[in-house]
Amino acid sequence: MTVDAFFKLEDMKPKDYKSDVPTTWCPGCGHFGILNGTYRAMAELGIDPAKFVAVSGIGCSSRMPYFVDSYKMHTLHGRAGAVATGTQVARPDLCVVVAGGDGDGFSIGGGHMPHMARKNVNMTYILMDNGIYGLTKGQYSPTSRPEMTAYTTPYGGPEQPMDPITYMLAYGATYVAQAFAGKPKDCAALIKGAMEHEGFAYVNIFSQCPTFNKIDTIEYYRDLVEPLPEDHDVTDMDEAMRLARRPDGKARTGLFYQVRENTLDENLKAIRDRVGGSPDYDMNKILDLAKP
Numbered sequence: 001m002t003v004d005a006f007f008k009l010e011d012m013k014p015k016d017y018k019s020d021v022p023t024t025w026c027p028g029c030g031h032f033g034i035l036n037g038t039y040r041a042m043a044e045l046g047i048d049p050a051k052f053v054a055v056s057g058i059g060c061s062s063r064m065p066y067f068v069d070s071y072k073m074h075t076l077h078g079r080a081g082a083v084a085t086g087t088q089v090a091r092p093d094l095c096v097v098v099a100g101g102d103g104d105g106f107s108i109g110g111g112h113m114p115h116m117a118r119k120n121v122n123m124t125y126i127l128m129d130n131g132i133y134g135l136t137k138g139q140y141s142p143t144s145r146p147e148m149t150a151y152t153t154p155y156g157g158p159e160q161p162m163d164p165i166t167y168m169l170a171y172g173a174t175y176v177a178q179a180f181a182g183k184p185k186d187c188a189a190l191i192k193g194a195m196e197h198e199g200f201a202y203v204n205i206f207s208q209c210p211t212f213n214k215i216d217t218i219e220y221y222r223d224l225v226e227p228l229p230e231d232h233d234v235t236d237m238d239e240a241m242r243l244a245r246r247p248d249g250k251a252r253t254g255l256f257y258q259v260r261e262n263t264l265d266e267n268l269k270a271i272r273d274r275v276g277g278s279p280d281y282d283m284n285k286i287l288d289l290a291k292p
């Protein structure tokens with residue numbers, strides 16, 4: 001079954017998807033730009049909130065679902081993608097979106113990441129990459145630069161950061177994109193494409209944390225990013241990998257990679273169809289197998 005949430009409502013405005021819960025983020029936090037990009041993507045797709053589920057883990061970023069007027073789940077640290085997989089498989093007609101931080105996704109949640117991508121679960125993963133643990137007051141994360149001194153690393157980091165885009169390409173995600181929270185229109189366009197994509201869509205969004213990350217500032221990200229070349233072929237994995245590794249030090253933004261492959265729910269349905277599975281199946285046939 002394909003997602004049945006799009007183009008249900010006409011003339012929707014981004015603010016129509018705002019919930020009654022006031023935002024809790026610090027002034028100047030990049031997460032606002034990502035939330036606004038999400039509202040805009042929802043409005044452009046005329047999404048029916050009754051067919052939309054926002055699922056998050058734990059962190060400042062994971063508060064996002066409270067601010068969206070739809071079904072939602074605020075789960076456990078690092079488990080959003082696992083819970084969302086259950087949601088998507090049970091109800092393939094819903095538009096499922098995961099939101100979380102870099103610590104949530106690639107530290108504690110790092111074990112679930114390859115499997116969401118590998119299984120090609122039909123959902124969107126929005127990762128708000130601020131290079132720090134915000135909600136716990138500023139410890140270094142797997143995307144922090146080693147020169148950053150932080151709460152548990154007062155003399156700098158003892159290791160190199162990982163690059164989310166390279167990981168997700170290697171894990172087999174079928175839609176891989178990167179954006180910067182300072183450009184909410186770009187965020188909206190890539191999130192919209194991710195929601196419409198049939199398969200596992202990953203969007204990495206640089207999001208400044210002015211309260212605790214004193215080196216990955218809005219100015220730093222503005223200088224770091226550069227759009228992918230206009231003629232970039234989104235089916236060229238080798239080129240996507242090459243650019244993900246920042247050959248000239250620039251982090252590319254835009255759509256790195258997109259291909260259409262069977263999704264987990266499509267493959268599960270194919271198995272059910274092959275064996276003629278249905279909710280009315282006579283369970284006695286299974287019990288009969290245990291007869292001596």
Ligand SMILES: Cc1ncc(C[n+]2csc(CCOP(=O)(O)OP(=O)(O)O)c2C)c(N)n1
Nearest residue numbers: 058059060061077101102103104133134135
């Ligand atoms: C199992 C578990 N371990 C640790 C924590 C403490 N904790 C709360 S939020 C968080 C990380 C937040 O950082 P990130 O996911 O990068 O999101 P941000 O707050 O920066 O948006 C941690 C470790 C927890 N809630 N649960």
Ligand code: SF4
Nearest residue numbers: 025026029060134209
């Ligand atoms: S601590 Fe950082 S990530 Fe958390 S709300 Fe404040 S600015 Fe945003």
